[in-house]
Amino acid sequence: MNSKTAILVDDEFTALKGLQQKVEQIFPEITIVGAFQKPKEALKVIKQKNPDILFLDIQMPGMTGFELLSELDDLHFQVIFVTAYNEYALKAFKHSAVDYILKPVDNDELIHAVSKALEVINLKQQSESNAKLVHILSETFTDTNKIIVPTGKGLSFIPQQEVFHIEGYEGYTKFHLTNKSEILSSYNLGKFERSLSKIFFKCHKSHIINVEKVRSFENEGYLVLENDYRVPISKANRKVFLDLFN
Template identity: 35%
Template structure:
């Protein structure tokens, strides 16, 4: 995988290059100290992967991605600041590594990249628009709630619950809150996999365990794990259309 390192700190580039020597599939084709240099190298070298710092003189990492024309390389953000994690999610970053970079976290990030590249042709499975991609079961998202962080695959999230201006995610035994409205989240999710059951809930259809008739022509859905969610009468019609042969 042709890889470009973008970081304004020379020592940070040297350290990352050293760490990446352990991964033979990563071919470092160049380095850039700012967004302008990176844009020129991306056009010339056509890298498949960026290790991208966020805070840099001039344009930051997000502005660099917004300035790219055509399909963008896959991106792993490398930064000393955790407050950009939610915005990184909006750019569909493969991962978000905090400096100093932990070797085990880097291994996880590289394995995630390898999942995105089939063996043999060295090309990504699909080119994506980084600002408009619809998120499905196989996508992973960064979730931060207070001091705790997760990088979770959406197939593990069984339920999204509106809590005012926040959304609570239910996965494993975790229930973190993210600053996002349920409506805006619904626009990003694959509607064949994630269903808006009512005003407050989106359910992962893969987690539906039991369906029962409910009051006023609605349905009561029980998810694996025991969560019970009412599907409104209005949404019941669409639910039956979506899940029937």
């Protein structure tokens, strides 16, 4: 497992050291790069170190945990609030906390909170890694005229000529292929639209068709493809589509 970093902020010395010991003992894969009693001092190091996890007390003299977070432009880390006051719970989650632990810190609650944070971090890193890979592969495959489609199983490399129609719905994208199969991706339609060649035409906000596969245009507002599939075309795009053939 890749090492992760954390910063702890709590104005109570005993609570701070106790939490640090628990984290180090239970999660050896987490390196604590700072433990602070003064929020303003912590703020400077948080900006410099950009930790993976921030353990943050809420009620502190001079600056509350919420005020500390408001001083940061972007929260790239996971926040776990650690406090003695449970009335802050709702407000804590409104500040995008991954979890909330009451003092004195219970080991099981700590394990649950940190495990949740690590899961979010790993998923985010995997997503970013996949996005970079798709970008690199897209540049590599430009000349071969293939579409790179991230799926639940990995990556599919689809020749554009084998695509009838690309459909977007609820944030997902479905590829309808000439072999009558379908491929579903969790990427939205816009992610693919920019990488398609000129043989594709966006006929509707949720539909992109392969112009070479169109067999007829219906006045009521549909395009019929070679596979007899009827795809809606918006009024705004009808004239643009017909002008392609003039």
